[in-house]
Amino acid sequence: MNVIAPPTPVLQVESLSISFPHPEGKGLVPLVQNVDFSIAEGEIMGLVGESGCGKSLTSLAILGLLPRPGVMSGGTIALNGLSLQSLDAESYRRLRGKAMALIPQDPLSALNPVYTIGNQLEEILTTHTDLDSSQRHLRMRELLDAVRISNPEQRLKAYPHEFSGGMRQRVLIAMALACTPKLLIADEPTTALDVTVQADILSLIQELCQDFNMATLLITHDMGVVAEICHKVAVMYAGHLVETALVEDLFASPQHPYTIGLLQSIPRPNVKQLHSIEGTPPSILSMPELGCRFIERCPQAEASLCATAEALAFRSLSPSHQHRCVKA
Ligand SMILES: Nc1ncnc2c1ncn2[C@@H]1O[C@H](COP(=O)(O)OP(=O)(O)OP(=O)(O)O)[C@@H](O)[C@H]1O
Ligand SMILES: [Mg+2]
Incomplete structure (x- = not known):
């Protein structure tokens, strides 16, 4: 029998947590919690979610550039098997720009x-x-x-x-x-650009990722961009990954109510009224301590099921499609 080994991940993030001090001195609050994903050579992973959900913090942790007083409070990050959190500042600096590189959001100020x-x-x-x-x-x-x-x-x-x-x-x-990096991180690379050039830049990133065989982490709040150029996607809500899947599977059969809400808010021809998800994400002051962080805005929430540690267990539809909703 011919068994094809899965591609070795270039980037492997396991149980990543990033915490900031509570503004009222009540200890550390995990703004990003237990985040897991991996990206292989030539693969583009979209990290999507609303403003403030922790997308940039996740990328900054990978780049070793977390802003103080933020700390990586748990987990591991590895690039081609090299554990990054054990690196000293100088080795990290040498790695940035060489083995991993960032395309920033604002091309003018960069x-x-x-x-x-x-x-x-x-x-x-x-x-x-x-x-x-x-x-x-x-x-x-x-x-x-x-x-x-x-x-x-x-x-x-x-x-x-x-x-x-x-x-x-x-x-x-x-x-x-x-320096032909192994990992490319693009944080909202087209938001500062004219709509007319956005598509050109995205297809350029897509081509280069393939030509240079790079693992690419594309951060966006736009599901349309994900559909356009990503292979797989991780949906983040208030610092938790709520669903991860191959792009076609996520669009065909979204499971988490937050993912469903995001997909319904993509502008489409012939649909005049855009759906929007009611309410706002929890702030650092109101982060639920236990269970699903989407609970306040979820049409299906049931406290006895959703406000429990059990609610955060990953449920698998297939090896590549997982979600964290007890009600799905
Ligand atoms: N330097 C900081 N000090 C305190 N809190 C911070 C800091 N940087 C980020 N945060 C908080 O961490 C959370 C996640 O921020 P992050 O910048 O990762 O969001 P994002 O998903 O990239 O949002 P956007 O789409 O607006 O760029 C937010 O609630 C933000 O207020
Ligand atoms: Mg950001």
């Missing part, structure tokens, strides 16, 4: 206005590679080529203000790719 694109790209290559000056130049041309920026010679001499928003995002993608 570039330095007083240096040319060429200066900024070359600095990354000088820091992270042994290439000599002419090799660096060649590599910079290749990178602009990869992100479909024409006239590379001329473009390398230009300053950020000479580029449109979409072009600046392409430059930042080129910078992220400079």
